[in-house]
Amino acid sequence: MSEPWMIAGAWLATGLTIALFSFLYKDNPFFKIAEHLYLGAGMGWLFQVSVFSVWGPKIWTPISNGDLMVLVPSILGLSLMTQFIPKISWISRYGFTFLMGYGAGLAIPASLATDFMNQIMGTLQPLAGVSSMTPLAIVNSLIVAVGLVCVLFYFFFSVEHQGHFKKVSNIGVYFLMIYFGASFGNTVMARFSLLYGRFDDLYTFSGGNYFYATQIILAGMVVYFIVHELLRKKEASEGEAAQ
Amino acid sequence: MTKNKALHLAVLFLFTAGSAFAAKPAAVKKAPAQPAAAITGFAAADMPYDVGGAALLRWPVGHAETPDTVYTVFASTVENGGWVKADEFKAAGNSGKSVDLPFWAWDGSSSEHALKVDLNAAFGELPAGTVVHFKVESSVNGVVTAASEPVSAEPKGNWFRLDRLNNVVLFVVLVGVFFWAVSHAKRKGLFIRRIAGLDAIDEAIGRATEMGKPIYYTTGNQPISYIGTIASTFILGEVSKKVAQYDSMIQVPHYDPVVMTVCKEVVKQSYLEAGRPDSYRDDSNFFVSQDQFSFAASVDGLIAREKPAAVFFMGYFSAEALLLAEVGAANGAIQIAGTDAEGQLPFFFTACDYTLIGEELYAAGAYLSKEPMLLSALKVQDFGKLVVMLAVLFGTVIVMLGAKFHWDTLVNVVVNVFKAY
Numbered sequence: 001m002s003e004p005w006m007i008a009g010a011w012l013a014t015g016l017t018i019a020l021f022s023f024l025y026k027d028n029p030f031f032k033i034a035e036h037l038y039l040g041a042g043m044g045w046l047f048q049v050s051v052f053s054v055w056g057p058k059i060w061t062p063i064s065n066g067d068l069m070v071l072v073p074s075i076l077g078l079s080l081m082t083q084f085i086p087k088i089s090w091i092s093r094y095g096f097t098f099l100m101g102y103g104a105g106l107a108i109p110a111s112l113a114t115d116f117m118n119q120i121m122g123t124l125q126p127l128a129g130v131s132s133m134t135p136l137a138i139v140n141s142l143i144v145a146v147g148l149v150c151v152l153f154y155f156f157f158s159v160e161h162q163g164h165f166k167k168v169s170n171i172g173v174y175f176l177m178i179y180f181g182a183s184f185g186n187t188v189m190a191r192f193s194l195l196y197g198r199f200d201d202l203y204t205f206s207g208g209n210y211f212y213a214t215q216i217i218l219a220g221m222v223v224y225f226i227v228h229e230l231l232r233k234k235e236a237s238e239g240e241a242a243q
Numbered sequence: 244m245t246k247n248k249a250l251h252l253a254v255l256f257l258f259t260a261g262s263a264f265a266a267k268p269a270a271v272k273k274a275p276a277q278p279a280a281a282i283t284g285f286a287a288a289d290m291p292y293d294v295g296g297a298a299l300l301r302w303p304v305g306h307a308e309t310p311d312t313v314y315t316v317f318a319s320t321v322e323n324g325g326w327v328k329a330d331e332f333k334a335a336g337n338s339g340k341s342v343d344l345p346f347w348a349w350d351g352s353s354s355e356h357a358l359k360v361d362l363n364a365a366f367g368e369l370p371a372g373t374v375v376h377f378k379v380e381s382s383v384n385g386v387v388t389a390a391s392e393p394v395s396a397e398p399k400g401n402w403f404r405l406d407r408l409n410n411v412v413l414f415v416v417l418v419g420v421f422f423w424a425v426s427h428a429k430r431k432g433l434f435i436r437r438i439a440g441l442d443a444i445d446e447a448i449g450r451a452t453e454m455g456k457p458i459y460y461t462t463g464n465q466p467i468s469y470i471g472t473i474a475s476t477f478i479l480g481e482v483s484k485k486v487a488q489y490d491s492m493i494q495v496p497h498y499d500p501v502v503m504t505v506c507k508e509v510v511k512q513s514y515l516e517a518g519r520p521d522s523y524r525d526d527s528n529f530f531v532s533q534d535q536f537s538f539a540a541s542v543d544g545l546i547a548r549e550k551p552a553a554v555f556f557m558g559y560f561s562a563e564a565l566l567l568a569e570v571g572a573a574n575g576a577i578q579i580a581g582t583d584a585e586g587q588l589p590f591f592f593t594a595c596d597y598t599l600i601g602e603e604l605y606a607a608g609a610y611l612s613k614e615p616m617l618l619s620a621l622k623v624q625d626f627g628k629l630v631v632m633l634a635v636l637f638g639t640v641i642v643m644l645g646a647k648f649h650w651d652t653l654v655n656v657v658v659n660v661f662k663a664y
Contacts, residue, residue: 020540027547035540042534083504096467103468112410117663120631124638124661128654130646145639149632155602156632157610158625160436176600184589191562 007213010205014213017198022221028228030221123148147175280307285391287377292348292407295400296363300377301339302391303355308334311383316358318365319376319393326378329360334381345659348405362398372397406664413630420626424619433618435610440579440597444482444611447577451552452489458482459551461542461567463558463582464498464535467505470605471583475558476502476509477608477617478581482555483510487517494551495528496542498535503528539563543570556580556595557604560587568594581607634661 019034062070079095082088126133126141133141153165154172161169206214282302290297300316312334317326339351342359351357360377362369369375374397380390427433451458460482462475479495486493495510497503507528514523532538546554547570554571556564556578564580564587571578572594580591581599591598599607602624609617638657645654 023543023547027544032544035537035544038537039532039534039541042532042537046533080501083501099468108414109407109410112413113663116413116627116631117410117661120634120638120661121658121663123635124642124657127639127642128646128658130643131649142639145635149635152628152632155600156625156628157435157438157606157621158433179585180589180592183586184593187586187589 007210010210011213011217013201014205014210015217017202018214018217018221021198025225028225030224119148146171151175280305280389282379282381282389282391285377285379285394287375287394287396289396289398289401290359292344292401292404295371295398296361296369298360298362298375298377298396298398299342300358300360300379301355302379304334304338304353305381305389307388308381309383310335312388313382314356315380315382316360317378317380318360318362320366320369320373322376327365329362329365329377330358332358343664344406345409345662345664346655347408347659369398371399404664409660410663417623417627421619421623424622425615428615428618428622432613433615433622435606435618435621438599438603438607438610440581440599440603441607441610443577443579443597445485447553447555447579448482448485448489448491450577451486452491454552456552457492457494457549458486458553458555459542459546459549459571459576460493460495460555461558462495462497462499462502462506463556463560464538464563465559466499467502469559471559472499472502474605474608475581476505477612477614478555478557478604479506480509480513481611483513484517487514487519487522490519490522492524493527494545494549496531496538496545497528498531498533498538500530500533503530535561535563536566539566542567546570546574546576550574551576553577553579556582556591557599557607558582559584560591562587565590565594571595 016034016037019030020038022028023031059070059074076095076098079091080099082091123141123145126137127145130138130141150168150172152172154161154169154176159165202214204210206212282305285300285302288299288301289295290299298318305312310333314332314334314337315328316330318329319325319327334356337356337358338353339355339357340353342349342351342357344351362375366375374395376393376395378391378393381388424433448458460479462472462479463469465472467473467476483493493510495503495506497506507525510527511520511523514520531541543566546567551571551574554568554576556568557580560567560582561584564582564584568578568580568591578595579597579599580595581604582588582591583601583604585601588598588600605624606621608614609621638661641657642654644650645657
């Protein structure tokens with residue numbers, strides 16, 4: 001026999017899981033309860049993360065140890081909050097300016113390296129060994145080069161995609177679709193593993209040691225939906241009769 | 244008698260010879276490792292163009308080097324002793340050309356050895372100003388054949404990375420193109436091709452107006468500093484301007500409070516520009532949650548209850564993309580999505596009527612607003628793409644021909660110019 005708090009936890013987990021899944025049928029009070037609970041719990045969780053993982057170790061502890069330098073980023077961060085007070089909202093510009101400047105300084109060199117140089121180099125580098133490559137490897141490298149140029153051309157906005165340009169652009173779209181198809185399959189498989197996790201829990205909590213939580217909650221919800229639907233139909237027919 | 248003496252002598256000779264042969268290898272093994280020669284010209288210096296924590300060692304290729312010669316480099320942070328093995332390599336596998344620096348920043352030759360020693364790996368992070376001592380030994384089959392005198396160097400970070408000169412040149416060119424484009428856009432305007440998905444915006448807003456239902460617009464889950472979110476706010480501005488003109492209603496649930504603040508101003512400004520400030524509602528932008536799935540659950544609930552006629556998903560989305568788009572589709576809304584999260588694009592394709600792919604999201608903001616700055620930024624991106632396309636096209640031909648006909652210098656130049664260091 002499981003501990004009482006384990007049984008309570010199992011009933012809560014099962015109830016919330018089935019309540020959220022019930023949205024697949026239609027919007028209903030069980031889903032609304034789960035939705036609002038999830039919303040509140042999510043915000044509560046984020047609040048404690050901000051307090052215990054950011055404010056505590058990154059601001060309070062250093063200041064307590066005499067490291068006053070952390071006040072500078074803290075004040076810049078706090079300046080963003082002045083957005084909510086119109087009279088002093090101009091102060092937030094300092095924070096935003098720092099954020100944008102810092103972000104741009106960090107991102108531009110990295111983007112130049114990754115979006116330009118690495119793309120070109122990654123395409124050309126294999127071809128530097130063409131004299132020792134197999135014909136298939138050469139074809140593979142050339143497909144990569146053609147794919148890169150065509151896909152890039154699809155995102156080239158300075159010319160209208162007509163005539164030969166449209167053909168190049170269409171080849172780019174085919175490359176994109178192949179990529180998206182592979183990506184779709186990959187992600188769907190990952191999502192299925194999450195679904196199996198929930199089903200596994202529902203199966204576990206359907207046992208006698210959890211007092212058949214899954215079956216009872218599921219049956220309760222089904223009964224509710226049937227009764228609700230019958231009442232709704234009755235009300236509708238009474239309304240029609242009254243008219 | 245003579246025969247016996249001869250036999251004794253023969254046995255003695257064989258025994259002595261056998262002992263001598265048996266003792267020979269042991270005698271070699273036990274011989275003290277006497278360096279046959281000194282390694283001259285061994286020099287240490289700070290590794291150029293790095294953040295510190297590394298040293299560069301150089302010395303000439305020895306005349307007595309064989310393919311089996313192995314060099315062992317030792318380093319120490321104290322004046323005497325304390326040697327730690329920092330690296331070991333076969334002589335044949337290293338030369339001055341092995342250093343990973345481009346031709347404009349490094350002039351290594353095959354007549355020398357050059358080695359970058361990562362001191363952080365050997366000693367952990369060294370305090371600034373630490374002087375490190377080095378020595379090198381060559382050996383063949385475990386026998387030390389030569390050794391150098393200790394030399395020292397002080398590793399330090401460098402202000403300028405000459406190896407990234409190609410990046411700087413590209414950056415300067417792009418900035419130049421940007422300023423030209425801004426000037427051109429302000430004077431004559433800049434052409435941008437039609438983006439198919441955007442034509443549907445009018446259709447979606449018109450449908451919502453006819454049906455008397457709201458329009459939902461989400462800006463994704465990234466902060467305002469993210470380029471996709473910025474593009475989304477520009478599109479929101481144009482969408483809400485049309486909403487104001489049609490006297491329809493827009494609802495913008497938010498994941499990020501700062502984005503919400505910006506979007507409030509954007510929507511307000513759009514209503515002003517449309518000449519309908521009285522229709523603006525301050526609660527059209529509202530915060531939901533900064534937790535990914537509770538945000539998705541809540542917005543799903545809102546969509547299911549209010550049944551909007553049109554839903555826009557513009558910005559960066561993660562796993563909540565399909566959760567949101569599926570509910571919108573199930574409720575019969577026209578859905579237009581635009582995201583640069585390539586992993587989520589397939590889900591938007593399946594659940595939305597129109598999808599802006601990747602950079603089309605950025606282009607959409609410029610296309611709709613005709614803002615010179617945005618148009619210029621788009622032109623710079625186009626210029627960058629043109630550079631990449633031409634570099635790949637011509638680079639492929641040059642590199643393949645160079646590799647085939649052994650034009651090593653030309654291949655090396657192309658490979659160096661387009662390498663990100």
